[in-house]
Amino acid sequence: MSDILNLINAGSIKEKIKNGKREDNRGFEDFRDLEIKTSVLSSADGSAWVKLGKTEIVAGIKFAVGTPYPDSPDEGSMSLNLELTGISSPDFSTGPPQIDALEYGRVADRAIRSAEAIDFKKLSIVAGEKVFIIFVDCIAINADGNLIDATEIAALAALKNAKIPKLDEKNNIISKEYSDKKLELLNIPLSFTFEKIEGKIIVDPTESEEYASDARFSLGLVKDTVVSCQKSKNGVFTEEEIFTMVDISVNKYNEILKKIEALE
Amino acid sequence: MSTRLDGRKKDDLRPIKIELGVVKSAAGSCYLEWGKNTVVATVHGPRPMFPKHLSNSQRAVVDYRYRMAPFSVSDRKSPVPGKRDKEISLVSGFALESVIMTEKFPNTVINVNTLILSADAGTRVAALTAASLACADAGLPMKGLVSAVAIGRANGDLIYDLTKDEEDAPDAVDTAIAITMPQKEIALLQMDGFVNKDDWKKMVSMGFSAAEKVYALQKNALLEKYPVNGDINE
Numbered sequence: 001m002s003d004i005l006n007l008i009n010a011g012s013i014k015e016k017i018k019n020g021k022r023e024d025n026r027g028f029e030d031f032r033d034l035e036i037k038t039s040v041l042s043s044a045d046g047s048a049w050v051k052l053g054k055t056e057i058v059a060g061i062k063f064a065v066g067t068p069y070p071d072s073p074d075e076g077s078m079s080l081n082l083e084l085t086g087i088s089s090p091d092f093s094t095g096p097p098q099i100d101a102l103e104y105g106r107v108a109d110r111a112i113r114s115a116e117a118i119d120f121k122k123l124s125i126v127a128g129e130k131v132f133i134i135f136v137d138c139i140a141i142n143a144d145g146n147l148i149d150a151t152e153i154a155a156l157a158a159l160k161n162a163k164i165p166k167l168d169e170k171n172n173i174i175s176k177e178y179s180d181k182k183l184e185l186l187n188i189p190l191s192f193t194f195e196k197i198e199g200k201i202i203v204d205p206t207e208s209e210e211y212a213s214d215a216r217f218s219l220g221l222v223k224d225t226v227v228s229c230q231k232s233k234n235g236v237f238t239e240e241e242i243f244t245m246v247d248i249s250v251n252k253y254n255e256i257l258k259k260i261e262a263l264e
Numbered sequence: 265m266s267t268r269l270d271g272r273k274k275d276d277l278r279p280i281k282i283e284l285g286v287v288k289s290a291a292g293s294c295y296l297e298w299g300k301n302t303v304v305a306t307v308h309g310p311r312p313m314f315p316k317h318l319s320n321s322q323r324a325v326v327d328y329r330y331r332m333a334p335f336s337v338s339d340r341k342s343p344v345p346g347k348r349d350k351e352i353s354l355v356s357g358f359a360l361e362s363v364i365m366t367e368k369f370p371n372t373v374i375n376v377n378t379l380i381l382s383a384d385a386g387t388r389v390a391a392l393t394a395a396s397l398a399c400a401d402a403g404l405p406m407k408g409l410v411s412a413v414a415i416g417r418a419n420g421d422l423i424y425d426l427t428k429d430e431e432d433a434p435d436a437v438d439t440a441i442a443i444t445m446p447q448k449e450i451a452l453l454q455m456d457g458f459v460n461k462d463d464w465k466k467m468v469s470m471g472f473s474a475a476e477k478v479y480a481l482q483k484n485a486l487l488e489k490y491p492v493n494g495d496i497n498e
Contacts, residue, residue, distance in 0.1 A: 226457075
């Protein structure tokens, strides 16, 4: 949408929020319906298709064999990338490089890393020489807000779904053959993203709510442990508001976790 | 009370030295030493923004660049901006936009460039603190300053302003926080680590008191260059 259309639309969203309502009649602390499917792609070593309301993210896992970082010779590594391309929104089709994709991807990546979700020592093949590198590639199929939380859920569901490839005698990956081992997740970090509109805090924003807001806060959590956070956009939050968002997130954690734990 | 490797108490900042107007070609500039961090920040603009589709018809856009010199860290850093640099640039620019009266300059860009010459943890907050002063030095209309500081945990203690050695502690938690002054609202907040929510809330609160100390130094530096009569907060 153009600058001007966004402004007009934002006006009506703000008006609703002021009156305690959201455009889809959700409560301020309600998530949209969440649907997670795994093993959706035969080409990936693990995959997930997440629908959060109308937002859809596909995540695919690919293992590669590489050399470890010098400061952690017996540890594998992970890299999470998010793509927002023209496929998912008219707003992504032209214009500047994807700074949003970079930011959302890094926020999602940071939560998984800080939560120590993956035991990187178990990804060592030959200490100091060869390790597994996990590539988590997330792609937005439809963008309707809250891409950070949807990406986090898709990434974790795909990681949980991932099978570790078999190696030949030279420690190269044998295509389409897997060891019996699944990738073990030690912690499940979840992301909770809030927007502040007209002084009110809402969770799981739609795209039009994002346009109406000038302050965003994302929190990465494992149960009641904070593992990452990011304040974004040019608005500000009070100390109280930050504390409130932490408490809401802690209360919501189990609700989302159940959906991920239910995956086989 | 346990002291830290460099003899500081938990709520001590490292020594901070500020000099304004160091870069003559810039509208505003600031040189800042924060412990072993060395930073230069400059401001150019507001000026017309190109390409035009990046501009905003309602306000100025702050184009903030956080850059680390290749020699600023122990292993040479590639001069090509990485993902980390771009993310820090983005959220730091947002933080400045929250205090600059950008609505006075629609369709323009304010270029804020920061350069880390020497790094010892807390570079993003040092750069933002310097950038905020450079904006004031440039005479931009501002609602206040941004005072930034890192709060963290190392070896079981919640502390102000971590050094690199403290950041490398096995239990390290690092929270970068920027507060608008004197409004006292959060303009930037980033963290990674593993800390229970109550301790983390404490760290956020500590950020407010630590930022007050940074703000006092920022005010002094401005008053030294631009003496005024009466209270600067008025």
